[in-house]
Amino acid sequence: MPGIRKKAVRPKNCDILLFVQAKVGVALMEAQNVVSIRTLRDINEVLVENNLKEIDGEEHRRFRTHSELSATLRRAVVLLANSHTARDKVLAVQQIRQVRERIAKAPVEAQSAPAAERATPATTPATEPAAAAPRTTSVTSRSRVEPATLREPRTPDRVVLATDTVTDADLRYISHCAYGAKAALSMALAKSKESDNRPGFYTILMEGADVVDPQARPRIYDWQNRISIMFTKAELVAVAAVFYGYLRECSFSSHGPAHDKGFFLERKDGGIIARMNATGRSLTVKIAAPDMVYMGGLLTRQIRAEYPWLDNEALTGLLRGAFAATPPLANDGPRSATQPGSAAREGNGARQGNAARQGNAARQGNAPRGPVADQCASCGADVDQRVRDYSQQKYGQTLCLPCQKQRH
DSSP states (O other): OTTOOOOOOOOSSOOOSSOOOOHHHHHHHHHTTOOOOOSHHHHHHHHHHTTOOOOOHHHHHHHHHOHHHHHHHHHHHHHHHTOOSHHHHHHHHHHHHHHHHHHHHSOOOOOHHHHHHHOOTTTSOTTOGGGTGGGTSOHHHHHHHOGGGGSOOOOOOOOOOOOOOOOGGGGGGOEEEEEOSSEEEEEEEEEOOOOSSSOOOEEEEEEEEEBSOTTSSSOOBOGGGOEEEEOOHHHHHHHHHHHHTSOSEEEEEEETTTTOEEEEEEEETTEEEEEEEETTEEEEEEEOHHHHHHHHHHHHHHHHHHSTTOOHHHHHHHHHHHHTTOOOOOSSSSOOOOOTTOTGGGSHHHHHHHHHHHHHHHHTTOOOSSOEEEEOTTTOOEEEHHHHHHHHHHHSSOOOHHHHHHHO
């Protein structure tokens, strides 16, 4: 009849895994050429096209009792159906397998109460008035008749899907900066340049700048004269290990065309102390805990972008296994240092010889007065950052104080 608004009826012949109620959202997806996944049949078509097993009736019933896992599966299937690169497909397939493994272990919850609520008068037998009785009773009486329906629903294990839509052209726009009283340090997504015999790889561009006027408010930083360092593959995972807490500190040098740049990271006082240096310049910034989260996310993204078959559990396991048992190399307590060219010195015999040299140097007054930044090229003793910068500027290599005196 005109003037009477008809009630929307859910389709009966549509075996829906997750019913899409927002029609505006569906229209927007279609306008953007995004495949809309609305039914179990749509999901199975996508799975078959990608050589995956279809969802059978038992698995479907489990998904219907776990709405969060059902929504997670649908998002993963949508990602798989609309992926345009091999990396996106690998991530989507990996996420689908994780969700299906979770649903296989999840318990099957009873559906007697929801089924009764979804039943229509045409399908409910007239000889069972007790099924409709709870609808007209009060909350107090319902608690006596149906106590199970008032219990707090069991929350299943939540699966978080990391959807990466960042293109290589947008890498430089994604960064995070930690600001200090005297300097600032930023990390940005980057990709190294391709060469004739090796492709480019996903990495991090770290930049630091001194403050122009410490007394000015707001502070202005001299980004025109910044120090820029792009991590190598080895440095990327070592820095990630520091942010994940598996490595106490790391130090790297010989960056830049003149091989005069380096950086040092150390976990200290609830954060990470970051130092960057170049010829005649040095800056220090403390990365606070909130900044560690965002910068750690950038590091994780670049490692997984380079190796998309690694999930979070595999990545953390590899970092733990590679760096958590790293033996201490310093003479001032347990710590771990990683820098280029030190792999040969990390053997058992080399570590013992290095410890002896460090002890002799300490007795001779050669103990570093600041954080260890490098090792002497002549005797192998630890050298702090100030001594290293002076030695590289005057002698062209890293030398400790006694070795510098021998050159005179």
